[in-house]
Amino acid sequence: METAFERADSITPCPIGADGLCCKNCSMGPCRLVGKTDRGVCGATIATVAARNFARAVTVGAASHSDHGRDMAYTLLEAAEGHAPDYGVRDPYKLMEVADFLDVPTKDEEGERRPINDIARDVALAALGEFGKVRGEFYYRKRAPAKRQEIWESLGITPRNIDREIVDLLHRTHIGNDQDAEHILDQTLRCALGDGWGGSMLGTDISDILFGTPAPVRSQANLGVLSEDKVNIIIHGHEPTLSEMIVAAAMDPEMIEYAKSKGAKGIQMSGICCTANETVMRQGVPLAGNFLQQELAILT
Numbered sequence: 001m002e003t004a005f006e007r008a009d010s011i012t013p014c015p016i017g018a019d020g021l022c023c024k025n026c027s028m029g030p031c032r033l034v035g036k037t038d039r040g041v042c043g044a045t046i047a048t049v050a051a052r053n054f055a056r057a058v059t060v061g062a063a064s065h066s067d068h069g070r071d072m073a074y075t076l077l078e079a080a081e082g083h084a085p086d087y088g089v090r091d092p093y094k095l096m097e098v099a100d101f102l103d104v105p106t107k108d109e110e111g112e113r114r115p116i117n118d119i120a121r122d123v124a125l126a127a128l129g130e131f132g133k134v135r136g137e138f139y140y141r142k143r144a145p146a147k148r149q150e151i152w153e154s155l156g157i158t159p160r161n162i163d164r165e166i167v168d169l170l171h172r173t174h175i176g177n178d179q180d181a182e183h184i185l186d187q188t189l190r191c192a193l194g195d196g197w198g199g200s201m202l203g204t205d206i207s208d209i210l211f212g213t214p215a216p217v218r219s220q221a222n223l224g225v226l227s228e229d230k231v232n233i234i235i236h237g238h239e240p241t242l243s244e245m246i247v248a249a250a251m252d253p254e255m256i257e258y259a260k261s262k263g264a265k266g267i268q269m270s271g272i273c274c275t276a277n278e279t280v281m282r283q284g285v286p287l288a289g290n291f292l293q294q295e296l297a298i299l300t
């Protein structure tokens with residue numbers, strides 16, 4: 001079986017790509033800015049092309065991590081409205097904290113605590129609103145220290161909403177749009193802040209609401225956690241919505257009996273990559289390794 005390490009040995013990294021000097025953002029290219037060529041067909045400079053390439057890498061990362069946050073908000077909404085009975089609010093204190101950040105009232109007009117699922121539903125809807133807020137700036141900027149928010153304001157890079165900054169940055173990197181490398185990088189910062197303090201932060205906070213806020217636990221790590229005489233199940237990916245349910249199913253006595261009926265001594269859960277981090281810090285599920293070790297786990 002071939003592994004990532006063997007493929008890395010057989011591939012020579014492209015030096016033009018490594019410096020971000022190849023642009024294929026329109027069909028007049030691809031333009032390779034090497035040797036005496038310092039501008040693309042459209043006139044884009046080396047700095048502009050390198051900035052565009054970096055910006056596109058940031059938009060992809062921001063989109064994938066923020067969309068994870070959006071999925072967590074939809075899971076909370078489904079749970080609060082009673083459509084996902086296996087999920088629910090496990091950390092009500094965290095729910096109240098997040099409600100405060102999102103300007104969601106936690107008490108009714110008489111000063112009584114609102115029903116927990118009503119608050120959870122409004123938190124989920126407010127979180128989803130952060131992705132496409134029509135006016136102003138996103139609420140979750142309040143998650144950052146006041147001084148940090150002032151710096152963003154002074155630089156004009158406070159995110160308006162999560163999706164808008166991703167789309168705006170992609171728009172700028174297309175041919176005939178923003179040609180100024182520094183200007184492209186300013187928007188790259190704004191996009192990254194929308195993800196880091198918005199989409200990704202919401203993903204983390206809502207995971208805590210749904211699955212519990214992590215506390216120190218003892219566990220084990222590396223490929224030695226795989227068991228010779230149990231059924232090994234490795235959870236892998238970057239969304240905890242499914243992995244938390246697999247952990248619950250693997251602890252079901254009926255499932256353990258089924259594994260035993262086939263000659264195994266039980267079920268050994270472990271994790272790889274991001275979702276492994278989610279389950280090790282909340283459930284103590286052992287960590288088999290990182291992304292690069294996935295093929296090694298199958299080989300083992």
Ligand code: SF4
Nearest residue numbers: 023026029031040042
């Ligand atoms: S956008 Fe400009 S530099 Fe990029 S491929 Fe088109 S012509 Fe070449």
